[in-house]
Amino acid sequence: MFLGTYTNKIDDKNRMAVPAKFRDQLGGKCMLTKGFDECLYIYTMEDFEVMAAKIAALPQSDADFREFIRDFFGNSELCELDGQGRIKIPQNLREYAHITKDLVTTGAMNKVEIWSAETKADFDLAKKMKDSKFTDKLREFSI
Amino acid sequence: MFLGTYTNKIDDKNRMAVPAKFRDQLGGKCMLTKGFDECLYIYTMEDFEVMAAKIAALPQSDADFREFIRDFFGNSELCELDGQGRIKIPQNLREYAHITKDLVTTGAMNKVEIWSAETKADFDLAKKMKDSKFTDKLREFSI
DNA sequence: AGATTTTACCCCACTTTTCCCCACTTTTAC
DNA sequence: GTAAAAGTGGGGAAAAGTGGGGTAAAATCT
DSSP states (O other), X not given: OXXXXXXXXXXXXXXXXXXXXXXXXXXXXXXXXEOSTTOEEEEOHHHHHHHHHHHHTSOTTSHHHHHHHHHHHHTEEEEEOOTTXXXXXXXXXXXXXXXXXXXXXXXXXXXXXXXXXXXXXXXXXXXXXXXXXXXXXXXXXXX | OXXXXXXXXXXXXXXXEOOHXXXXXXXXXXXXXXXXXXXXXXXXXXXXXXXXXXXXXXXXXXXXXXXXXXXXXXXXXXXXXXXXXXXXXXXXXXXXXXXXXXXEEEEEBTEEEEEEHHHHHHHHHHHHHTHHHHHHHHHHHOO
């Protein structure tokens, strides 16, 4: 289970250090994908396989499915951690997540989220604005 | 499994470098075909054989099938990678995909898609317009 | 058929990117 | 406070991407 929030930087070679706490669970490599809300996800190989198998089974005859398959696999990358526990983030994913320098990396149960620090700050601010609504929703689920 | 998105160029001799990550899976040669959505597909020899067998088995008595068979095989090409890992893209396929100079090559599970950069940009823009539908779909398959 | 032009393909050269490795700084643990 | 681990930066070799020359094969023309 991935837990906790970390701040880190991407360097000029587009490498990001995976927080040390997450490395053992990933076992030297991971799948980096496009996530919701303009952030990126890191999945374990196993979890990715499960998703990929479901998605690959969609009918190619449907244009929306084709787009979806293209978007999903085209924005997924197998990343091997280097000697220092870093992964390289490819251009298309950096652009999607507005990644330039400062990052926030946060564990989210079965995946790790990677945010541009700025995007995350904006997002958190926006969340505050609608916080009462959010609390109401939690109440529904008795949390 | 083909993954990731790459940008590349076609040169004056109509050659395109196949992204290095895809070469091992193709093993020196591949089948280049006309894809959906005004892009081209690269299949492994094995996957192409399977498809070709299915398509060849369609009843010739049906005019629509005859046309499809003609179109499919007429726009398929066996491509051998040269010493630098490039394939030559024939004229009919270049025209179909509006290929002139800049390309986007994207892995889509069992095939590789080759797009003219301009066509892909237009396509992606159109996709953004209907993004909510798309996001819902992703949500279905996310874990 | 022979000559000429075009196309294909092998090879070499240059530029850019990637990746491995080492070094330094900062944080964590004891 | 000291040692170890984590995070960050960068040099340099290797690989990937790109362009182009030269020769052989194919197509076209006369």
